[in-house]
Amino acid sequence: PRGGLADVAAIDAAVAKAVAQERARWAEVEGAVVEVREAQAAEGRLKESNAAERRAASERVRTAEAIAEEREAEAAHLRTALQKAEGQLRELKDEANARAEAAGRAAVSDLVPATPSAEGGYAVVSGGGEKTGQSAASALAVERWEAEKKLQKKVEGLRAKLTDKGRELAATEAELARSRSQLEDARQREARARELLESSQAQLA
Numbered sequence: 582p583r584g585g586l587a588d589v590a591a592i593d594a595a596v597a598k599a600v601a602q603e604r605a606r607w608a609e610v611e612g613a614v615v616e617v618r619e620a621q622a623a624e625g626r627l628k629e630s631n632a633a634e635r636r637a638a639s640e641r642v643r644t645a646e647a648i649a650e651e652r653e654a655e656a657a658h659l660r661t662a663l664q665k666a667e668g669q670l671r672e673l674k675d676e677a678n679a680r681a682e683a684a685g686r687a688a689v690s691d692l693v694p695a696t697p698s699a700e701g702g703y704a705v706v707s708g709g710g711e712k713t714g715q716s717a718a719s720a721l722a723v724e725r726w727e728a729e730k731k732l733q734k735k736v737e738g739l740r741a742k743l744t745d746k747g748r749e750l751a752a753t754e755a756e757l758a759r760s761r762s763q764l765e766d767a768r769q770r771e772a773r774a775r776e777l778l779e780s781s782q783a784q785l786a
Contacts, residue, residue, distance in 0.1 A: 642760045652746060
């Protein structure tokens with residue numbers, strides 16, 4: 582019967598259409614699966630890149646921290662040496678002042694009372710050891726001056742070294758701050774990449 586043939590044709594057409602739609606749906610699914618897998622691969626590469634960057638940043642931080650610690654120790658040593666040299670210089674100056682005052686008092690005590698001079702006036706003469714005392718005092722003054730000059734030069738040299746070390750330490754601390762900031766950025770990027778990868782895996786599942 583013609584009606585039966587028409588029904589069969591309609592059924593065949595409906596089945597063919599359904600099959601075509603199912604194939605199209607599966608094609609879309611397969612395309613989506615490929616896209617997800619490609620995205621996962623890209624995210625995996627990004628994750629590894631971020632992890633490598635984080636490791637490098639961590640190493641830079643450790644290196645900068647070690648350098649900063651070393652330079653801080655050197656600066657502390659220089660500060661201690663400078664304080665010691667400045668103390669020695671102060672002691673030398675105080676000793677010089679005390680010796681000068683003592684020499685002045687000794688010179689006054691060595692003077693003898695005024696005696697009549699040949700011209701009818703009076704003259705003040707010192708004791709017999711005056712020249713010897715002056716010679717010894719002069720030699721001591723020269724020795725003290727040389728020692729003071731040497732200490733002053735040492736103090737100035739230590740101050741210059743400490744200033745240079747301070748600049749080095751400041752530069753190292755700035756580099757350390759940059760390295761820590763880079764490490765934090767790398768950690769955040771790695772965390773975002775991990776979240777994206779987990780999201781892609783959830784979609785694929």
